[in-house]
Amino acid sequence: MSNCLHLAIPAGDLDQAKKFYCDVLGCKTGNSEAGRWIDIDFWGNELTLHQSEEALPKxxxxxxxxxxxxxxxxxxxxxxxxxxxxxxxxxxxxxxxxxxxxxxxxxxxxxxxxxxxxxxxxxxxxxxxxxxxxxxxxx
The missing domain is CATH 3.10.180.10 (2,3-Dihydroxybiphenyl 1,2-Dioxygenase, domain 1)
Known part of the structure; x- marks a missing residue:
């Protein structure tokens, strides 16, 4: 996997985030650390979802x-x-x-x-x- 973008973001509740990215968007999961983070195969890119309390300001x-x-x-x-x-x-x-x-x-x-x-x-x-x-x- 060359030239793969890695992006880590605050994801709130990991179970909810996993359902959104996998069930709705159709992505697959990769490596993870229970209760802390999970890697998502975001169309060949590594999106790391971190359990968090905060959200990004928009x-x-x-x-x-x-x-x-x-x-x-x-x-x-x-x-x-x-x-x-x-x-x-x-x-x-x-x-x-x-x-x-x-x-x-x-x-x-x-x-x-x-x-x-x-x-x-x-x-x-x-x-x-x-x-x-x-x-x-x-x-």
Whole structure:
């Protein structure tokens, strides 16, 4: 596993967090220390959820499509995986922090994105790009 991102976040109650990340988002678990932390395979990246009392403070930053919650993290998915994830989120009865919407319509950067919160209030942005190959192309 090379070039794997590792991110550790406060997760509140680990049992609730595990249900969210595994049952709703479809992730798998890895190593853990009971009552302290659990590793989640977040689409090939190591997300470590720490048992915690605290949550991260959030603010909104203005970007092209409005004000987005910061900090946030997420993943780029292909269209099929993204639509399946949306279906799982809706089937679980979760409320979107920011409902799915398209940005950069008609441009090479066109994408659909959504924002949700985990049980501890960590914000996740999930997206799918029409042309993912342009993501890091410098022009």
């Amino acid at each position: 603010v909104r930053h203005d970007v092209d499509m409005g004000a987005v919650a910061v900090p946030h993290f997420g993943i780029h998915l292909n269209e099929q995986e993204f639509q399946a994830l949306k279906a799982r989120i809706e089937a679980a009865g979760l409320t979107y922090l920011d409902k799915p919407y398209r940005r950069f319509v008609g441009s090479k950067y066109e994408q659909e994105t959504l924002f949700i919160e985990d049980p501890n209030g960590n914000v996740l942005e999930m997206k799918t790009m029409v042309n993912p190959e342009v993501l890091f192309k410098v022009e």
